[in-house]
Amino acid sequence: MGKGEATRERILEVAEAAVLAKGFGATSIEEVIAEAGLTKSGFFYHFRDKNALAREMLRRYVDTNDRLFDDIFARGRQLSDDPLQAFLISLKLLAEVMADLPNGHPGCLIASICYQERLFDREVRDLTAQSVRDWNARFRGIFDGIAAVYPPKEAVDLDDLADMLSCIVDGAIILSKTLNDPRRLERQILIFRSCVKLMFSGPTLS
Amino acid sequence: MGKGEATRERILEVAEAAVLAKGFGATSIEEVIAEAGLTKSGFFYHFRDKNALAREMLRRYVDTNDRLFDDIFARGRQLSDDPLQAFLISLKLLAEVMADLPNGHPGCLIASICYQERLFDREVRDLTAQSVRDWNARFRGIFDGIAAVYPPKEAVDLDDLADMLSCIVDGAIILSKTLNDPRRLERQILIFRSCVKLMFSGPTLS
DNA sequence: GGAAAACTGTACTCGCGGTACGGATTGTTG
DNA sequence: CAACAATCCGTACCGCGAGTACAGTTTTCC
Incomplete structure (x- = not known):
């Protein structure tokens, strides 16, 4: 597993917990990346939107x-x-x-x-x-x-x-x-x- | 029923349809008031938030x-x-x-x-x-x-x-x-x- | 007719999604 | 080791929607 894939996995993990807790609309990308420990640019590198x-x-x-x-x-x-x-x-x-x-x-x-x-x-x-x-x-x-x-x-x-x-x-x-x-x-x-x-x-x- | 109450009812009706169709987070106040035919000020007169x-x-x-x-x-x-x-x-x-x-x-x-x-x-x-x-x-x-x-x-x-x-x-x-x-x-x-x-x-x- | 209720209009703040882009690491491969 | 790509950072920006503030206007109702 490359480093990129590990990061993706970390983002998905954090995002899933947040979405299930608050709903998709209420989950901000900013808090996901804060929790996952990377920047906005990093996020959009992995996911288009x-x-x-x-x-x-x-x-x-x-x-x-x-x-x-x-x-x-x-x-x-x-x-x-x-x-x-x-x-x-x-x-x-x-x-x-x-x-x-x-x-x-x-x-x-x-x-x-x-x-x-x-x-x-x-x-x-x-x-x-x-x-x-x-x-x-x-x-x-x-x-x-x-x-x-x-x-x-x-x-x-x-x-x-x-x-x-x-x-x-x-x-x-x-x-x-x-x-x-x-x-x-x-x-x-x-x-x-x-x-x-x-x-x-x-x-x-x- | 006063006029205010009728307006409230209209807002609630429009909002309920929108929320059930798209979720609460995805329902914008702006589209609700557009559909219900009143202004933002009017909306916040009836509902605090x-x-x-x-x-x-x-x-x-x-x-x-x-x-x-x-x-x-x-x-x-x-x-x-x-x-x-x-x-x-x-x-x-x-x-x-x-x-x-x-x-x-x-x-x-x-x-x-x-x-x-x-x-x-x-x-x-x-x-x-x-x-x-x-x-x-x-x-x-x-x-x-x-x-x-x-x-x-x-x-x-x-x-x-x-x-x-x-x-x-x-x-x-x-x-x-x-x-x-x-x-x-x-x-x-x-x-x-x-x-x-x-x-x-x-x-x-x- | 006059007070209260029911709005309108304007102008603003703030957070968030998303874009753009240049640069800095880091890994990988020849 | 060099070169190249993958991975990520920093910054600056746009547009949209929630919510505030507040003055002014119309409607309703007693």
Whole structure:
């Protein structure tokens, strides 16, 4: 890793924390560079403008989350051959990871950008949309595997169920931030887990 | 209603649309007053600063939502004496209302503020927290009524279940905005409805 | 009609995003 | 070691938007 790349990484790290804490619009470049220890010229050498910063922050964020999900769901499958059990285990692991964050979840960059969309160019918005689609496709794949073994109760659309996990996480992050109670996120993941359990492993309804 | 009050209302209306579309930080006072048809001096006559604007926007938003919820859940109880059925009806009504919004849900002001928190003073943040607590308490009351008749499956915490509705709505708004697909919100409310149905009306699990 | 409320107009400060550009280090490579 | 590029600094500047100050004007309402 060259020196330039290290600097970029430092800027992105500082910027991400600031954006999640205060929103993109309220995060000034000047405070970012002060925290990161370089000058304005240095910053604009690495990023053409604030949009370029957002783009790179997003890529970083999405990559980190992808790796986290890879880990968690691989570990689930590793601990059980049954697709439903594996997923339920993974959800519990996910809840634990979220609960272990010292100051609560810092926030979802996607959501943060969602509520600032006019500030960003098309490329950034496409990136957020694509990453959400990718995550939901991943979950959908898991539910397909589960449904093949356990016929689901009621007429549950598996795409909707996959969306639901994203919704729960994003919504619970907002809830826990708003109420200043980090534990809410963990609890919501676990109640979603109960729902999944009911949908697939309970007796069939009329 | 005096003329001043009408002007305030006009400003708040314009500002809310702008904030939900672009975020609070990206909404300039200048464009708001241009749209509302008054001068800068006129604006600052009504609002001390941007924070005061946020505070009044919030009050307005919370009041509007409160009235909407009052309507919807009253209508549900009106259509069925059974607490579970009444709630399920209300959820369907809620889904319909959300689906009928011409350009999709404009966004949740609470969430918008949540991701900009450092921009606001304590009073604004307390207001968001209190309104969320109020809504969840309302839902919790409904679930109490249901649980009194239908013993819930599994060990479901009713507070968490009440939180879940807020999470689903907030999360689904983000999802539908990010993917530019308004129908996602309706579908998420309906799948939450399925979850509630399963939890209370299904046969008991082991 | 007169006081208070509801504005307008002008002129200013300040911080921030962003540009421009010259120069100074620092690393890298032949 | 020399030369070259990558990396970063300093400074000076522009434009925009939030917010202030304050005097003057119109509207509303009793």
